[in-house]
Amino acid sequence: MQPRICGPMVGGAVLCLSLGIGQGYAQDHAEYEPADIEYGRSVYLEQCAACHGEDGDAVAGVDLRGGRLRRAALDRELIQVIRNGIPGTGMLAIDLDTAEMTGIVAYVRNMTYEIDVATLGDAGRGRAIFEGAGDCLSCHRLQGRGLRTGPDLTRIGAVRPLSALRRSLLDPTGTMRPIDRPVELVTADGTRVTGRRLNEDTYTVQILDDDARLRSFDKADLREFHVIAQSPMPAYGDRLDPAALADLLAYLVSLKG
Ligand code: HEC
Ligand code: HEC
Known part of the structure; x- marks a missing residue:
């Protein structure tokens, strides 16, 4: 049993x-x-x-x-x-x-x-919000769909407890992990590149740029390099009513890959 x-x-x-x-x-x-x-x-x-x-x-x-x-x-x-x-x-x-x-x-x-x-609300309605009004796929990847500005959410329900998911929706900046921080850099030839920091050491930084390409830069070659502390993700507490948030959470929890 x-x-x-x-x-x-x-x-x-x-x-x-x-x-x-x-x-x-x-x-x-x-x-x-x-x-x-x-x-x-x-x-x-x-x-x-x-x-x-x-x-x-x-x-x-x-x-x-x-x-x-x-x-x-x-x-x-x-x-x-x-x-x-x-x-x-x-x-x-x-x-x-x-x-x-x-x-x-x-x-x-x-x-x-x-x-x-x-x-927790209704996962089916949550899915409709995820793909519709919430516009989550404009930044997140899910089962091969969506963009890559934010982390892939295909298995998010398996790797994060509900409490963490809820906090991410209500306060994305406060819960942003350092490794997820957006970066903006300017290369020696003046090209501006934005993306998400995946890894960084004293001399190099690896980012996933906004076209979803993995790129590595020597910091010494960069004209500018900023790590942005503000999450690009909107806080959903004021954009969705409590029932819609509960539905969305039910859907996220169900995402186990
Ligand atoms: C403008 C882009 C953008 C939009 C729109 C967006 N997100 Fe995010 N989201 C991000 C980024 C970037 C992160 C990485 C950490 C951070 O910046 O907060 C993130 C992080 C998260 C996390 C935490 C992931 C983890 O590893 O713990 C969850 C959960 C999440 N988003 C869910 C959603 C849902 C659900 C929606 C739609 C209602 C949504 N996001 C809309 C960009 C976005
Ligand atoms: C005086 C503060 C304090 C009180 C009171 C206290 N805890 Fe803790 N507890 C801690 C701290 C600090 C840790 C983390 C220890 C570490 O790993 O450094 C912890 C760890 C734990 C863990 C281990 C978590 C894990 O991931 O394995 C459990 C379980 C736990 N506490 C349960 C309880 C329960 C149940 C009570 C009440 C009966 C309680 N604690 C009361 C401070 C407290």
């Missing part, structure tokens, strides 16, 4: 989801009781949220709601991390009784899901 997760929905009903198509948790526990998830939330807010944040993404490099935890892929590992802490880091040992521990494990394993329920 496929593992399932169950949780309280907005409005009080309980919903179960099959994990086969979900985030692919490597866990040793198939089901969590809604009551445990509920109780776990209060334990979480009391014991963990001060450091990890209410949304689970406040510690750099740790996204509790992302579903993949390096040192806590299995429930018994998660329990160990909580019980023993992670020596030499800010993750201190936390003493919980059995009910609290059961609750916290259930809650942490279902954090992604809670957000899914609250923010």
